[in-house]
Amino acid sequence: MTFQTRISGYADPALHAEGLYIGGKWQKGSGIAVTDPSTGNRLTEVADASVEDAIRAVAAAETAAAGWRDTPARQRSEILRRWFQLMTQHAEDLATLIALENGKALSDARGEVTYAAEFFRWYAEEATRIPGEYRHTPSGSHHILVDHEPIGIAVLITPWNFPAAMATRKIGPALAAGCTVILKPASETPLTAYAMARLGEEAGVPAGVVNVLTTSRPAEVTNAMLADPRVRKLSFTGSTGVGRTLLAEAAKSVVSCSMELGGNAPFVVFDDADLEAAIDGAMVAKMRNAGEACTAANRFYVQSGIHDAFVACLTARMAALKIGPGYEPSTQCGPMITQNAVRKIDKLVSDAVAGGARATTGGKPLSENGYFYPPTVLENVPVDAAIAREEIFGPVAPIYKFDSEEEVIRLANDTEYGLAAYIYSGDLKRAMKVGKRLEAGMLGINRGLMSDPAAPFGGVKQSGLGREGGVTGILEFMEAKYYAVDY
Ligand code: NAP
Secondary structure, eight states: OOHHHHOOGGGOGGGGGGOEEETTEEEOOOEEEEEETTTTEEEEEEEOOOHHHHHHHHHHHHHHHHHHHHSOHHHHHHHHHHHHHHHHHTHHHHHHHHHHHHOOOHHHHHHHHHHHHHHHHHHHHHGGGOOOEEEEOTTSSOEEEEEEEEOOEEEEEOOSSSTTHHHHHHHHHHHHHTOOEEEEOOTTSOHHHHHHHHHHHHHTOOTTTEEEOOOSOHHHHHHHHHHSTTEEEEEEESOHHHHHHHHHHHHHTTOEEEEEOOOOEEEEEOTTSOHHHHHHHHHHHHHGGGGOSTTSEEEEEEEHHHHHHHHHHHHHHHHTOOBOOTTSTTOSBOOOSOHHHHHHHHHHHHHHHHTTOEEEEOOSOOOSSSOOOOOEEEESOOTTSGGGTSOOOSSEEEEEEEOOHHHHHHHHHOSSOOSEEEEEOSOHHHHHHHHHHSOOSEEEESOSOOOOTTSOBOOSGGGEESOBSTTTGGGGGEEEEEEEEOO
């Protein structure tokens, strides 16, 4: 079966080239090329929003705001639930579309669609359980009543590495809270966002509640929206660098910010770990999305007693992975998102090798068409190499040997990031004790995958502010209102 014959329904890129989605209307346009990263070929073009389009989207969100805020929670919940069902029904099309524009393997894309849809189901449930509070003042002077109200219009900015899940992780809680939103997906992967907006329309999301716009001028367009006094929330997922810029911009109008930023996850393996389980976990933590994940294991710290066996086993598993276009069903490692991403990985690996590291598999970009970098394992990596400080965002596993608990805690925390960390040990007490001292918002204990819509996702240090998912995720889109009551 050829690539062309497999593409139909929501998976057809041409369907989503319709244009901006503002106030429930599709507005035709062009200007942003969407590329298949496995060939470099153009898939289609999407509309390029101007500042005026963005302000129209804010106006549409404002028009829809009162109606949506006053819609009973049960009704908002049922719409989200229908959206979840539609995503599930069209899961295979959505997965194909993700594999096409992002390049990730179909198995990863299917996993993403399931994960993404779950945010709608979870927040359909949470919409009806928004908490309040009632207290007596310690002095006995009055009663304290705390309500939670929707914060207002929210601008949602998402990256290309999880085109579906990063959007639903924001839209789900925002809509459940009663907010209206403007979603700006990444320019590399806009098709999935438009496809999901169509399903939202079908699910009954009223016009203007969700608006989607793509732009080649993200700074100009976002800054204009943040300067508009009707916008009260910015929820951003992306790099720490852009996050810092946006925090400064949002400060000008004191817009509330939730920030899900970069990571540099340590993956710690103690001598007493179950080797097979640690390798399975390492493959998930490193190779989900071919390493293009904020939670990706970026530094493997392996204790001396298990080090050589770990290197040998990981090398064998990485070398056996099948590389190819994401949409080919047998592919296990797809292309990187752009040629620039390949160049960055190559530079980090070359620098580590120049510093004394050795590639036990991979280690050089592939020369075929498309943006491919092979699964790579590096041993003997200097702890001060650039690859230990920067996000690799690719299929490269640098391994560092350590001896003591104190040493590995110091090395693991020696980074500006603090998103995720992984520990493998046969001694749960030790794993928890070390975990407590690691500076990270999320810990995988004898587990290579931690993401779950029911759990709070987020980081400490320069990995972000706030949490998405879980029971608290909805509060990122709400303001507490306190009533001092005498009676
Ligand atoms: P990015 O370059 O920071 O871009 C993220 C989004 O911000 C895109 O939509 C981008 O639009 C937009 N953007 C870029 N510059 C902007 C500006 N000045 N003003 C407003 N918007 C701007 O990140 P990325 O390369 O897409 O994604 C990879 C990064 O995301 C990694 O650092 C990864 O760790 C992080 N990430 C974090 C999480 C988490 O939950 N913590 C999850 C996933 C990814 P354009 O596409 O048009 O440039």
